[in-house]
Amino acid sequence: MAIRNIRQMGDPVLTKVCKDVKDVSERTKELISDMFDTMYEAEGVGLAAPQVGILKRIFVVDVTGEDPILFINPEILETSGEQTGYEGCLSVEGKTGMVTRPDHVKVKAHDINMNEFEMEADGFLARAILHENDHLNGHLYVEKVEGPLLTNEELQQILEQSKEDEED
Numbered sequence: 001m002a003i004r005n006i007r008q009m010g011d012p013v014l015t016k017v018c019k020d021v022k023d024v025s026e027r028t029k030e031l032i033s034d035m036f037d038t039m040y041e042a043e044g045v046g047l048a049a050p051q052v053g054i055l056k057r058i059f060v061v062d063v064t065g066e067d068p069i070l071f072i073n074p075e076i077l078e079t080s081g082e083q084t085g086y087e088g089c090l091s092v093e094g095k096t097g098m099v100t101r102p103d104h105v106k107v108k109a110h111d112i113n114m115n116e117f118e119m120e121a122d123g124f125l126a127r128a129i130l131h132e133n134d135h136l137n138g139h140l141y142v143e144k145v146e147g148p149l150l151t152n153e154e155l156q157q158i159l160e161q162s163k164e165d166e167e168d
Contacts, residue, residue, distance in 0.1 A: 004038045004052040009092045009140060013050050018057045018136045021072050024114055028056070032112065035060045036068055044090045046128045048135030051091050059132035063125050074109040074133055083123065086155060087131065087141050096155045097145030101130050 007013055021028065031054060039047035039060055048059040062068040081103030088096045105126040108118045121129055131141055142149060150158070 002034045002037065003041050004034050006038065006042060006047075006051050006090045007053055009142065011053075011091075013053050013055065014091055014135070014140060015138045016050065016055055017138050018048075018050055018055045021056050021058060021110070021114075024072070024112055028058075029112065031056070032058065032060065032070060036062075039090070040065075042090050045124075046132040047090060048132045050135050050138075057136050059135065061125070061128045061132060063128050069119075070112055071107065071109040071129070071132070072111065072114070074107050074129075074136070076130070076133060077106040077108055077118070079106075079126075079130070080104045081122075083127065084146075085127070086150075087127065087145075089131070089141050091135075092140060092142060092149075094152055095142075095149045096152065097142060097149045098147050099127075099141055099144045100146065101127050101144075105129050107133075 035047050035052060038052060045063045046059060046061040049056045057073045059071050060068060079102035082100060083103040084098060084100040086096045087099040103126060104122050106118065106120045107129055108116060110116055
């Protein structure tokens with residue numbers, strides 16, 4: 001379909017709470033298709049509608065590159081456990097930060113036909129779902145970062161150093 005512009009940190013649309021989707025119109029289907037195209041083009045693993053300037057409760061996720069999942073009107077039902085790891089965002093280009101999130105999530109949402117579904121996820125998929133869901137409530141991951149925001153080069157240096165330390 002089309003690649004949309006990804007809004008960057010500082011854009012007021014990223015701080016707003018999104019509205020529920022009442023029905024999936026042709027325009028909404030086009031938006032969803034564009035969101036997947038935009039996410040893949042930007043080499044991301046998730047994208048929320050406000051990141052492309054649309055204040056609707058929709059996000060897409062694909063942590064493997066082969067398993068696209070659409071969430072319309074998602075609701076987090078429960079979380080458990082804890083994981084800490086580096087996280088980035090297409091709306092915070094070139095930066096990474098250490099974030100602690102639940103390791104497990106149970107979410108209820110609707111698919112493209114507005115059929116309700118529930119799913120549970122662990123690890124990286126849970127992190128992606130929770131990250132994208134935060135966007136729908138006007139929050140960026142930088143609000144949760146523990147320590148400094150790193151550039152991609154700084155992160156690469158840290159990872160290389162820790163790998164060298166493991167080999168010693």
